[in-house]
Amino acid sequence: MKKITSKILILASLILMSSCKKDLLDQDSPNTLTVDQFWKTENDAKRGINAAYAMFYQNGGWNRWIYFRLDLTSDEGWSNSPWTELGDWTRFQYINYNFWEGNVNTYRDTYKAIFRCNQVLTYVPEIPFADEKNRTQILAQAKFLRGFYYYYAAILWENFPIVTTLQKPTDLPARSTLADVWAQVEKDLKEASADLPEQWTGAELGRATKGAAQAMLGKALIQQHKWAEAKTAFDYLVTGAGKGYYDLVAFKDNFRADNENNKESVFEIQFSDANKTGEGDGPSSNMGSNRGQFFAPRSIGWSDGQARNWLVAEFKKEKTLANKIDERLRYTLFYPGLEADFGDKIYGKSWEWNADEAWFKKYSRDYMRNNEDYFSQVNNRVIRYADVLLMYAEVLNELGQTADAYQYVNRVRTRANMAALGTAYPGIGTNKDLFRERLKIERSLELCGESVRWADLKRWGDLDTKAAVDKVALRDPDFKNFVVGKHIRLPLPQNEVDNNTNLEQNPNY
Template identity: 25%
Template sequence: MKKSILKLGLLAAVLSFQTACNTALELEPTSVITNASFWKTEDDAKGGLTSLYVKQRDLANINLFIWGEARSEVMEWGKVSGTLDYDRYYLNTLSSVSAGPSWQSIYSAINDANLILKYVPNITFANETDKNNLLAQTYVSRAFLYFVLVRTWGEVPIRTEPVEGAEPDVIQKVRSSQQDVFKLIKEDLEKANSLFASYGFIKNRNYWSKAGTQALKADVYLWTAKRLNGGNADLQTAITACDDVAKADVSLLANYADLFKYSNKNNKEVIMAIGNKELESSNNYFFNMYSARLPNEIDPNTNEVIGQTAGGMVWTVTDLAKNQFKPGDLRKAASVLDLPAPALYPTLILKGRGTLISGVRYYTSDFVIYRYADVLLMKAEAKNALGQDPSLEMNQIRQRAFGSAFDANRFVNGSKAQNDQLILQERLLELMFEGKRWWDLLRFNKAFDLVPTLAGKSSLKHLEYFPISEQVLSLEPLVKQTVGY
């Protein structure tokens, strides 16, 4: 009995922990803040939303990349340092005792959302539009978090009540069906969409907006259309959502490389990005994709491109992925850089190399959740699934990618299967290292065909999901491990 109570207490502590800011200061508490005393003012509500965004940023530092891309054919050992156990992802050797990031951090963020949705409706705001926008951001945040959960683990517990104590019926939940999880996601998206006042961005593009809601909606309905038998209706909803994104102030940048310049954050192509800032947040996952040292024979021009380096090169891009860039594709030079002596200095990933301050490199590039090129490719995918011609969207992407060489690389409509193959490849080249590839492979049902470490394992469907860690199983006795792990 004591053991069960201890488990409940530990889980409650994990899920109910809140902070309104991200600070390294350690202060002695002068008072005890409870939910009953905290949720009183507009500032309290804004503090709760800040906590929710901070936890989404924590997820974006590395976990979203691990769940969304690390198990694909994109990454391999960097040969310069150790593996940091990242090899379990690209080698696909996960198990319950080596499961990768657990879902506890996601549920902690969901708990912040649930607290906001419980208490904020009863708080008076000076401006009702501000209140509605805050609630809308909360609903779409919760939808996004559950979307990460359901794609990563399949059936997951649904928690819509905040954990504020140790009540077993609130804490302990069984895994719900994917259909039920997506029902909640879609309901939250509709609530968010109805609450946003306009297609304008809130402060900047580091906050969920109506456009971000529509981008997420397109992603969700494309997934349910192809993975949960949503059929043509869901495909059409995805296309409509993509069209709705275009109502906002978004467009493709003329130069692909400009997307990733540190000085060009919040550019017009960005729809939603998790914001990072030097001296405010820790290095993100790109830290381990950038070399700590350079070969002596490096030429001055390359040295200028790289600048001051720091990091461990724990992993890098595979030749399989990198070599799919065709001659003339301008995206390659903006994404990767091959150094002299490749046996000693593997390919550097350039997209997220952050910024230099006083000779120190800070890997605090934003983690882009959605940008307009992604939306155009989702629309192309949905149109092709409906038997429509995706050439318009595909060629918008290729025109920027190839510039003056576009005519020789123009997309030409073919069969559904041919188009699917090209659309999936286009997503690889356009969105490489942006935390998309694993989920793209699952949506196209190509993980077992295109990931070398999964070859010949198509009968092991549980490998499409991450295992549930032993830690989570010990804290949540009603949760059962995914069959096969």
């Protein structure tokens, strides 16, 4: 009986196998769609641009490591991390150009973000849309994000290979110059600005706007000292059609999880603590920021990044109109005298620190909890209106319109209850050089810890000569390691140079 049953089962199986069509066994997985299967509908286009925004949540960028490059490498910050190699990459001691956390991860995620933008720009034009305006705005967002990432590539590596089309793994991108990268940034942001809406509402709030594109364009232009063109870009936000959308709000509201996307926000990254999971690209991956965990004081976070104490002293040099300490200090830095100066206990506790220690307080959550983690929901205000006003003042000064520049600095100082600049420092007058030197301080007081200082130092020429670097080193001894003509830019990851015969390593590396 067993033999008969066995023969019947084998025969039935053979019949079933011969009658099955191949396409029934060869099914597409809905979780791993190919390019041919995706990019078909308007919803696919929306998901594509959302994937480009989602790159903000990757470790190499604004989730974690970018702050080591922009904040800690500048004279505002430093690292006392027990992880020696990590600390070395904030003090210009670059030995292993392939160090993942210091270089390769950020380089890779920058290209990954650009690739996603290129996908949108390649495939979305072929997708049918019920409303053509939606297609136009998606393409404009992709151009903004690509310009955004190339801006930071120019700031960090300078000679960053430009890729604007989809490539195969065997392609070898050509070497680009810094001028090439700036040209691409300008092109993308100008085209984005033309088609982006002036504002988004509802669930779309936080996407790139025309004002964000104009502000990024202005930032790119001032780095090249294209002062007149930069003024035109900033005009939209300060004196032009976009003026009514932007204003200053309470200083502390720019660094907390409440009152986000307010009138001072020009562009901010939308962080969330909804997914307390590991990093990655999945639908439930972490969408928070790790900055607080890595920058928080000892026993609260890893304390891999600290602020330079000269900033505390700078805040205290000038009193407010009420003869008090500049309250921006209260929301900007942790330091030993914080509780005595303002009555604030750090994360609900009193701490004993060395007299010369400080930490960045912006984007911390000490106002709402007693520790940090990898899932901070506090949005990063990448560009806020105070920054735009100070950049506008800088542009006017460089154009010889110093007298007109005062009013924009004073808007920022007035919010902090500080005397008008001309009253506090009458010796400046209309001297362009003196105004520039004071503006450097005004920017550090208003914007320290907001990832703008490295670009500032480069733009001002403070890293171009040994004499200028020596002055910076008085504030930050890490700059004693700085080699003029070399450390103005990061090395390209060596594995990229080795694998691509079209690339050359950056100068002096």
